Amino acid sequence: xxxxxxxxxxxxxxxxxxxxxxxxxxxxxxxxxxxxxxxxxxxxxxxxxxxxxxxxxxxxxxxxxxxxxxxxxxxxxxxxxxxxxxxxxxxxxxxxxxxxxxxxxxxxxxxxxxxxxxxxxxxxxxxxxxxxxxxxxxxxxxxxxxxxxxxxxxxxxxxxxxxxxxxxxxxxxxxxxxxxxxxxxxxxxxxxxxxxxxxxxxxxxxxxxxxxxxxxxxxxxxxxxxxxxxxxxxxxxxxxxxxxxxxxxxxxxxxxxxxxxxxxxxxxxxxxxxxxxxxxxxxxxxxxxxxxxxxxxxxxxxxxxxxxxxxxxxxxxxxxxxxxxxxxxxxxxxxxxxxxxxxxxxxxxxxxxxxxxxxxxxxxxxxxxxxxxxxxxxxxxxxxxxxxxxxxxxxxxxxxxxxxxxxxxxxxxxxxxxxxxxxxxxxxxxxxxxxxxxxxxxxxxxxxxxxxxxxxxxxxxxxxxxxxxxxxxxxxxxxxxxxxxxxxxxxxxxxxxxxxxxxxxxxxxxxxxxxxxxxxxxxxxxxxxxxxxxxxxxxxxxxxxxxxxxxxxxxxxxxxxxxxxxxxxxxxxxxxxxxxxxxxxxxxxxxxxxxxxxxxxxxxxxxxxxxxxxxxxxxxxxxxxxxxxxxxxxxxxxxxxxxxxxxxxxxxxxxxxxxxxxxxxxxxxxxxxxxxxxxxxxxxxxxxxxxxxxxxxxxxxxxxxxxxxxxxxxxxxxxxxxxxxxxxxxxxxxxxxxxxxxxxxxxxxxxxxxxxxxxxxxxxxxxxxxxxxxxxxxxxxxxxxxxxxxxxxxxxxxxxxxxxxxxxxxxxxxxxxxxxxxxxxxxxxxxxxxxxxxxxxxxxxxxxxxxxxxxxxxxxxxxxxxxxxxxxxxxxxxxxxxxxxxxxxxxxxxxxxxxxxxxxxxxxxxxxxxxxxxxxxxxxxxxxxxxxxxxxxxxxxxxxxxxx
Numbered sequence: 001x002x003x004x005x006x007x008x009x010x011x012x013x014x015x016x017x018x019x020x021x022x023x024x025x026x027x028x029x030x031x032x033x034x035x036x037x038x039x040x041x042x043x044x045x046x047x048x049x050x051x052x053x054x055x056x057x058x059x060x061x062x063x064x065x066x067x068x069x070x071x072x073x074x075x076x077x078x079x080x081x082x083x084x085x086x087x088x089x090x091x092x093x094x095x096x097x098x099x100x101x102x103x104x105x106x107x108x109x110x111x112x113x114x115x116x117x118x119x120x121x122x123x124x125x126x127x128x129x130x131x132x133x134x135x136x137x138x139x140x141x142x143x144x145x146x147x148x149x150x151x152x153x154x155x156x157x158x159x160x161x162x163x164x165x166x167x168x169x170x171x172x173x174x175x176x177x178x179x180x181x182x183x184x185x186x187x188x189x190x191x192x193x194x195x196x197x198x199x200x201x202x203x204x205x206x207x208x209x210x211x212x213x214x215x216x217x218x219x220x221x222x223x224x225x226x227x228x229x230x231x232x233x234x235x236x237x238x239x240x241x242x243x244x245x246x247x248x249x250x251x252x253x254x255x256x257x258x259x260x261x262x263x264x265x266x267x268x269x270x271x272x273x274x275x276x277x278x279x280x281x282x283x284x285x286x287x288x289x290x291x292x293x294x295x296x297x298x299x300x301x302x303x304x305x306x307x308x309x310x311x312x313x314x315x316x317x318x319x320x321x322x323x324x325x326x327x328x329x330x331x332x333x334x335x336x337x338x339x340x341x342x343x344x345x346x347x348x349x350x351x352x353x354x355x356x357x358x359x360x361x362x363x364x365x366x367x368x369x370x371x372x373x374x375x376x377x378x379x380x381x382x383x384x385x386x387x388x389x390x391x392x393x394x395x396x397x398x399x400x401x402x403x404x405x406x407x408x409x410x411x412x413x414x415x416x417x418x419x420x421x422x423x424x425x426x427x428x429x430x431x432x433x434x435x436x437x438x439x440x441x442x443x444x445x446x447x448x449x450x451x452x453x454x455x456x457x458x459x460x461x462x463x464x465x466x467x468x469x470x471x472x473x474x475x476x477x478x479x480x481x482x483x484x485x486x487x488x489x490x491x492x493x494x495x496x497x498x499x500x501x502x503x504x505x506x507x508x509x510x511x512x513x514x515x516x517x518x519x520x521x522x523x524x525x526x527x528x529x530x531x532x533x534x535x536x537x538x539x540x541x542x543x544x545x546x547x548x549x550x551x552x553x554x555x556x557x558x559x560x561x562x563x564x565x566x567x568x569x570x571x572x573x574x575x576x577x578x579x580x581x582x583x584x585x586x587x588x589x590x591x592x593x594x595x596x597x598x599x600x601x602x603x604x605x606x607x608x609x610x611x612x613x614x615x616x617x618x619x620x621x622x623x624x625x626x627x628x629x630x631x632x633x634x635x636x637x638x639x640x641x642x643x644x645x646x647x648x649x650x651x652x653x654x655x656x657x658x659x660x661x662x663x664x665x666x667x668x669x670x671x672x673x674x675x676x677x678x679x680x681x682x683x684x685x686x687x688x689x690x691x692x693x694x695x696x697x698x699x700x701x702x703x704x705x706x707x708x709x710x711x712x713x714x715x716x717x718x719x720x721x722x723x724x725x726x727x728x729x730x731x732x733x734x735x736x737x738x739x740x741x742x743x744x745x746x747x748x749x750x751x752x753x754x755x756x757x758x759x760x761x762x763x764x765x766x767x768x769x770x771x772x773x774x775x776x777x778x779x780x781x782x783x784x785x786x787x788x789x790x791x792x793x794x795x796x797x798x799x800x801x802x803x804x805x806x807x808x809x810x811x812x813x814x815x816x817x818x819x820x821x822x823x824x825x826x827x828x829x830x831x832x833x834x835x836x837x838x839x840x841x842x843x844x845x846x847x848x849x850x851x852x853x854x855x856x857x858x859x860x861x862x863x864x865x866x867x868x869x870x871x872x873x874x875x876x877x878x879x880x881x882x883x884x885x886x887x888x889x890x891x892x893x894x895x896x897x898x899x900x901x902x903x904x905x906x907x908x909x910x911x912x913x914x915x916x917x918x919x920x921x922x923x924x925x926x927x928x929x930x931x932x933x934x935x936x937x938x939x940x941x942x943x944x945x946x947x948x
Contacts, residue, residue: 029074030332031096033104035064035084043068044109045234046202050083051075063180065234065265073332074102076392084109085131127158127679130621134207135159135170135674143788144198146831146870147243147916150230151193153201155793156785158739158748159674159681160206160228163795167193167228169206170672171683171737175225176209180232185270185325186339186383192230195259195272197243197916200236205229212397212446212461237263240917247877247912253278255910257321260917266329277318278879279905281345314887314902315349315373338384349373350903354848357719357896358769358807359701365425365717366418367650375409397446407436415650417717423482425717428649430477430490438469455512460505468499479649481705481715488713490649491539493546498637500530506564520568520581528560530637533595551711554643555595556657560634562587564609575617583609585632591640591657601657607632621675627668635659635695639723644712652708652720660725662693679748681739687732694729698722698763699895724763728770731758750781752797762894769895770806775799789827796820803892813897815846815890831870835862844888851899855886871916880907 031051035044049070051059059080064070077098084092089109128137137157144152155162159170167174167189177189185191209227244258257274274280321344327337353369383401390396411432417425442465449458477490506524513519536552539545566583587605609630617623641655666689673682700706701719708714733756741748756775761768779797784790796818803813820841827834840857863875887902 029102030071031074031082031102031104032069032071033107034067034069035086035107035109036068038108038110041106041108044086044089046231047084047086047109048231050085052081052083053077054079054081061181063231065237073389091131128203130674133615133617133623134205137204137206139198139201139203143785143791145788145791145825146827146834146865147873147914148198148788149194150196150198150201153198154193154204154228156748156783157204157206158679159683159737161750161781162193169226169228170674170681171670171685171735172226174228176227178227178229179268180237181229182268182327182335183337183339183385184327185272185323185341189228191272191323195242195270196230196232196261197241197918200232200241201230202233203231205231232263237265239263242917243914244917245912245914247910249278249877249910250908253908253910255280255912266327268325268327270323270325272323273321275320277316278908278910279317279319281317281319281321314351314904315347316903316905317348318346320344333389335387336384339382341379341381343377343379345375345377347373347375347377348903349375352901353898354851355896355898356811356813356848357699357701357764358805358811359764360767361807364420364808364811365701366420366422367415368418369413369415371411371413373409373411375407378406380404393450395448397444399444401440401442403440405436405438407434409434413648415648417650419717425483426479426481426650426715428477428479430475430648432647433474434471435473436469436471438467440465440467442466453512455510455518457510458507459510460507462503462505464501464503466499466501469497471496473647475647477649479715483716484705490646492536492549492552492646494534494536494552496532496534498530498532500528500637502526502528516573517569517571520566520570522564522566522568522581522583524562524564526562528562528634529558531557532637532641534641534643536643549711550596551709552644552646553596554641555593556641557592557594558637558640559590560587561590562632562634566609575619577613577615579611579613581611583611585609587632587634587661589634589660593642593657603658603660605632605661607663620673622671622673625668625670625672627666629666629668631664631666633662633664633695635661635723639695644708644720646712650715650718652712652714652718654708654720654722656723659695659723660693662691662695662725664689664691666690679739679741681737681750683735683737685733685735687735689731691729692727693725694727694761695723696726696729696760696762697894698724700765703765726761726763726768728761729759732756745784746786747782747784750779750783752779752781753777754779760892760894764807764895767807771892771894772802772804772806773892774802776802789830791823791825793821793823801890803897805895807895813846813892815844817845818843831865833862833864834875836860847888847890848899851888851901853886853888856882856884858882867915869916871918873914873916874911875914876909876911878907878909879905883907 035047035049036042037044044064045068047064047068047070048061049063049072050061051072053059059075059077060072062070062072079095079097082094082096082104084094084107086109089111092107092109094104127141128135130136139153142153142156144156151162154160154167157169161168167177174189176183177192178184179192179196184196205228207227207229208224211223240260240262242258242260246256248254255274255276255278257272257276259270259272262269322342324340325337326339329335349372351369351371351373353367353371355367355369357365357367359365381401381403384399386396386398388396388398409432411434412430413432414427414429416427419425442463444461444463446461447459451457471494473492473494473496475490475492475494477492479488479490480486504524504526506522508520508522511519511521533555534553536549537546538549538552540547562585564583564585566581568579568581570580571578585605585607587607589601589603589605591601593599593601607630609632611627611629613625613627613629615623615625639655639659640657642657644652644654646652667687669686671682671684673680675681699719699721702714702716704716706714708720714720733754735752735754737750737752739748739750754775754777758773760771760773762771763769777797777799779795781795782793784792797820798816798818800816801814803815805811805813818841822837822839825834825836838859842853842855844851844853846852858881859877859879860881861875861877863873866872866874883906885904885906887904889900889902891898891900
């Protein structure tokens with residue numbers, strides 16, 4: 001019944017928005033105008049139009065269309081400012097008042113002659129400019145290969161790096177990539193980069209996007225997400241474009257897929273899809289699971305909730321994926337975006353593990369494991385976002401989402417425990433089959449009301465989520481004790497049901513204390529309800545009767561109620577933004593055990609949570625940011641459930657119903673300087689955290705055969721882990737990036753040294769152990785911007801890690817990794833023929849015996865482009881030419897160090913064909929197909945300006 005209610009709500013949320021649009025056809029009056037080049041009166045496509053308050057707070061924004069025209073809703077303010085800007089042109093600002101004409105006619109903007117005189121050289125384009133805290137880059141200043149994608153362009157921007165599919169800008173992870181200010185396939189940053197052609201892009205903005213609540217109220221709350229906003233060319237906004245591809249190769253390898261986009265003004269529909277057996281995931285042609293370096297923990301596939309984005313698991317993966325995105329503006333007040341994803345994968349994994357565990361001051365233990373797994377996963381996800389400007393006082397944002405997933409896995413595992421002299425203690429051989437299904441339905445609603453007094457607002461944010469999970473496990477295990485020379489077998493079936501519902505609601509009131517400062521008062525309440533029911537049956541006799549095992553069964557209900565109230569102060573003046581807030585939080589944990597024993601466990605938590613954020617920018621463009629934040633973290637259902645997981649009889653785990661919340665202190669400090677004229681960038685970050693009542697692990701390694709809970713046998717050398725609250729966890733990281741250009745080589749170079757330290761406490765057989773890890777690294781990258789026919793990228797990073805254990809100070813686990821990569825692309829005849837090489841090398845030194853590696857991965861492709869405008873591309877691709885592809889990772893926990901070797905895709909060759917789809921309305925195309933101005937697209941200056 002509940003799922004029907006939630007599905008009905010989700011459907012009504014989506015279906016009601018057109019009705020709201022119809023109701024608001026009589027929206028606010030529109031301000032209209034046409035932006036033209038002052039020199040020749042050509043229309044300026046993609047010029048930015050911003051409406052701001054007198055105090056320079058952004059009200060709304062839009063961009064000009066193919067004919068240079070724009071329309072934007074008239075704000076209900078007596079006085080406001082309209083700002084027109086374009087890369088390489090002087091900014092035009094107009095003060096408008098209520099009652100003035102709504103049709104501004106032609107607005108002429110002229111080239112920035114002062115900037116031109118400082119940076120102009122022959123034949124190249126201006127890189128971009130800084131607009132406040134936003135860096136705006138001119139796409140035509142960066143050379144990308146023929147038929148290149150957005151990621152080829154984005155990776156060339158100063159201060160932006162793309163490595164292993166992760167995008168960083170100005171030293172921070174990019175959390176959102178927007179297209180013309182709108183979400184594109186939800187919040188996944190990679191999809192726009194992989195599916196939007198580079199030649200569709202006019203400019204790129206790199207900015208810190210404020211939270212929904214901050215944007216609605218106009219008051220900075222210190223919460224932001226590093227965001228890249230891709231602005232498309234005007235002629236692309238009324239067109240369809242995309243590409244399709246298909247390839248077949250050795251060993252029956254295949255890859256087919258494509259994308260198509262239908263853009264018609266504000267209405268945009270995009271379809272993407274792929275099917276392959278060469279480990280391509282997330283619609284990326286470069287997400288081949290190749291050389292990867294350490295750090296990641298054990299990966300056994302998506303066995304839980306999850307999202308559409310498929311994590312890059314090792315192994316051999318078959319993928320079938322489909323995605324749909326819809327975006328439109330309904331009436332003058334509603335912006336809507338929605339996405340649907342389907343993803344199906346099958347992953348075959350082979351892993352070898354070597355783990356060394358510190359048991360005491362003079363005793364350690366080795367665990368070796370071989371595992372073969374086959375994992376299949378099916379996932380459906382839909383999400384939407386609706387922004388509704390009801391009137392000048394009321395605004396609303398709604399973000400529903402729904403996720404369904406089915407997962408099945410089969411694992412064959414062999415494990416062996418050895419003492420420090422490498423004598424065998426115990427081993428296991430087991431087969432496990434797991435079938436899991438579940439769903440998550442969530443919604444977020446943000447509402448703002450503005451009072452008549454400027455700066456006085458009332459806003460609310462309400463989030464709800466409901467999830468259910470059903471898992472069935474079959475286990476067959478044979479175990480040997482080498483000390484007693486005995487054997488035992490286990491046949492077991494388990495069913496685990498869990499569901500949860502949580503909500504969080506807050507209300508914030510703001511009161512102006514003057515033109516530059518505001519006071520805030522807030523209240524928040526949240527409740528996380530969860531229930532878990534696990535029943536385990538074991539084979540009792542030869543007749544095949546399965547009997548309930550109460551030691552491995554558990555049923556409980558958990559509630560975690562949190563209330564928080566706080567006061568804050570915000571100050572904003574001349575580039576300085578200061579936010580201070582202090583909250584009092586009261587939390588109550590109510591844990592009720594139903595089976596096998598009845599009991600109630602209650603705990604109260606009272607905390608003071610201060611937060612301070614400061615942003616400062618001077619006239620020279622140097623920016624300083626500081627944030628101190630405190631937070632609490634409550635335990636998960638699995639951590640609370642007092643039931644033993646014996647999937648691996650040598651490595652048991654059990655929850656802890658008395659587990660409490662942790663308290664975290666974190667700091668973030670950043671100094672950045674970005675000079676567009678010299679293309680020099682400098683970023684320095686310092687991050688640190690200190691956690692009390694850290695949710696760590698207590699490990700017990702059995703010195704002899706031991707009964708757990710008086711019923712479950714743990715053989716000598718076996719171990720069981722339990723989550724516990726510990727003190728003393730901390731981490732810190734210093735990262736520096738300095739970038740400059742080599743103009744003669746048309747190349748940018750980045751130096752990025754770093755050092756990090758982590759301290760992780762744990763308990764082993766009643767003794768406290770502290771694992772400390774110091775990581776010292778240095779990287780350097782050279783990225784060219786020569787032409788669309790010649791391109792290279794050379795990078796290398798070395799990292800030396802020092803690992804210390806307080807229980808065994810003489811234990812040597814220091815190790816070194818070096819990762820290098822060279823990408824080179826060459827087309828000798830203006831894009832017709834081409835050759836591309838991608839050579840990677842990874843060196844591992846200091847890992848466990850047999851895990852040190854020196855791996856070369858060489859991918860090479862060559863092709864020929866033909867048909868009109870090079871729309872057809874035929875190429876031959878060879879992956880892992882040297883057949884050395886490999887994957888090794890190291891994981892450092894509180895009491896152990898683990899090295900994992902995994903299988904990955906190895907050498908294959910493939911022939912593929914790609915066809916570029918594209919048709920643009922002739923009325924939207926400039927006369928010379930280059931923007932209608934001498935030298936190229938609008939914004940290109942006569943003679944150009946230096947790129948690097």
